[in-house]
Amino acid sequence: MTLLQWFIFFLAVQVIHFAGTWKLYEKAGRKRWEAAVPVYNAVVLMQIINRPRWWVILLFIPVVNLIMFPVVWVQTLRAFGKRSSTDTILGIVTLGLYVYAINYNDKVTYTPEGDEERKDSTVGSLLFAIVVATIVHTYVMQPFTIPSPSLEKTLLVGDFLFVSKLHYGARTPMTPIAAPMVHDTIPFINVKSYSKWPQLPSFRFPGFEKVEKNDIVVFNWPADTVVKFRDQSRVGVRKPVDKKSNYVKRCVGTPGDVLSIKDGVVMIGSKPLQLNDRARLQHQYILTTVDGGMFDSNYLINDLKINRSDFDFDTSRNIYLFRALTGENAEILKNNPKVKTIEKRVFATDPANTDTSIFPHSKPGWTVDNMGPVYIPEEGKKVDLTNETLPFYKMIITEYEKNTLEVIGGQIVINGQPATSYTFKQNYYWMMGDNRHNSEDSRFWGFVPEDHIVGKPVFVWMSLDQNQSWGNISKKVRWERMFTTVGGDDEPVSYFKYFLAALVLWIGFSFFRKKRNAEKA
Incomplete structure (x- = not known):
């Protein structure tokens, strides 16, 4: 959307506002022209409906303003005596056009609400609560669920996270017309939650840290498209940047790095990437047992915490294929008397073949375990x-x-x-999953642009084991993971018991305060 188009759109909004409110301004003791001056007319309207002037700021925040408009419509109706539930519903359903009707109704008088009446405006209060929640969701903290095993065992499928928008700087919405607090689809009805028009330019507020190597990062999947079938052909529909699917991976390469992967080890220049203590890399392993011996599945699943879907046994060859196994578990199995050999599976280079699934889709011999060097672009370079x-x-x-x-x-x-x-006009990053042979990441689609960065996971507030039923809640809920931090070099520690203690103290304090106030009354 060009600057001229935005100007025309803004001007049209002002004309619509003036046409539908100028008589209301006069009835409230203001001048007709005050309804026509951009921004100033909003300040005056806040005075008319007896609301704080800082509400004007909310009218210009993308997505938030979509909820603020109905709030203002409802409050305007109430300021001119239209306070019934029917009036409120008409104001919202008609997208504010009901205000036009009362604007040209000579019988309508200005009767501003008192403090008690404002408190009784349930719909208005509810809408404003949604506004506050939307601001927090968009600019401060967003809930996120781990949907895939690409970061196991660092983050688990079923982990519920809080993702901070403040660490790397909150990004303003690029898609201003969208349902609040949902992503690309409205839940349950499976309908697209946004309009592709108009689109705003990308802008990010200053953060208090930059994306660093080893950071776990939530970002919009750069290669995301919605694929539709039309006349038996595949048609890719590009999504707006901020409506592309949310992915979570570990940053292993930052702007200016020269990255390569050698036998599964990420190299930055000539040195291996140093991971923090919480990283739990997983690779494929092939394990041969002695005389066809098999492990008890409960030992693998419950003791070693290996997902049942991540291993198979080939009885004809006495071989286990582990699709995802940590180096720590590989060492434990290596020392088991049932094990004859165990080897990490490495996809070697094959110059005779070009795997077009591997970025940049044109390099002979490159594989998920052996590729590079790749220069990661830096802004201005x-x-x-x-x-x-x-x-x-x-x-x-x-x-x-x-x-x-x-x-x-x-x-x-x-x-x-x-x-x-x-x-290059912006910075780029290289993201990979810790589950190295079960992760769709930069090895397949390349760089992550800076304007695709969403935020930094900071807290696991709930964790549910997808392999357990709710009937076995003691195992369904991973209690040891609740209220743990995501970052850091030390082992994660649950702060759940401290949260419960604080909650009990707060409930007790509230109870005795109410009891004391009741006795004084």
Whole structure:
């Protein structure tokens, strides 16, 4: 949406507001022209409906303003005597057009609410509570659920997290017309929750830290599209950036790094990436037993905490295939008398083959365990463009930084001009799952742009084991994971008991305070 289009849209809103309220301004003792002056008219309206002036700020916050408009419509109706439930419903259902009706009704008089009447406005209070919750959800803290095992055993499927928007800086919504506090789909009715038009430019408030290597990060999946079937053909529908699916991975490469993977080990330059103590990397392992011996499944599942879906036994070869096994568990099994051999499975390079699923989809021999080097783009840095390097940066140039790109007779052309280099407009990151052979990550779709970063998981407030029924609640709820922090080098510690103690103290304090106040009364 261009600046001119935004100006026309803003002007249209002002005209609509003036046409539907100018007589109400006069009935409230104000001047007609005050309803026509942008921003000032909102300040005056707050005075008319007896609401604080800072509410005007909320009218200009994307997504939040979609809820504030009904709040203002309802409060305007109430200020002119329309206080019944029917009036409230009409004001919301007609998208504010009911205000037009009372604006041109000569029998309507200005009767501002008193303090007690304002408290009785249930709908208005409910709408404003939604406004506050939306602000917190959008700019401060967002709940998030771990849906896949890509970070096991660091984060588990069934972990419920709080994701901080403040650490890396809250990002303003790019899709301003959207249902509050839901992502791309409205739950239960499975309907798209947003309008692709209009789109706002990306803006991020200052944060108090930058994305660092080893950080676990929530971000919008860069490659996300909605695939529809139309006439037996696949049609990819691009989502707005802030409505792409939310992913959570570990950042293993930051802007300016040269990253490679050698036999499953992430290398930054010539040095292995140093992970923190909480990282629990998992790989595939092949285990051969002695004389066809098998493990008790309960030992693998309950004692070693290996998911049942992550191992199989081939009776014809006396072999276990572990799809996801930590190095710690591999050592335990290695020392078991039933084990003959155990080896980590590494996908070696094969120069004779090109796996097109591996980024940048054109490198012979690259695999999930052996690839690189890859330069991770840094804002303001320039890279040479050749037919060899172009596949690394094509998505950046076209999709993420909105340029046109053609290759004409071997010549790279950007925005209609021949180009031998490109300067990046933002930072990029390389994200990977700790479950290295069961994670869809940067090895498959490349870089994560900075404007796709959502926030930093900081707290696990609930954890449910998907393999246990609610009938066995003692095992269904992972009590040891409740109220644990996500970051840090030490082992996670549950603060649940301290939360319960604080809750009991608060309930007790509230009870005795009410009892004391009742005795004084």
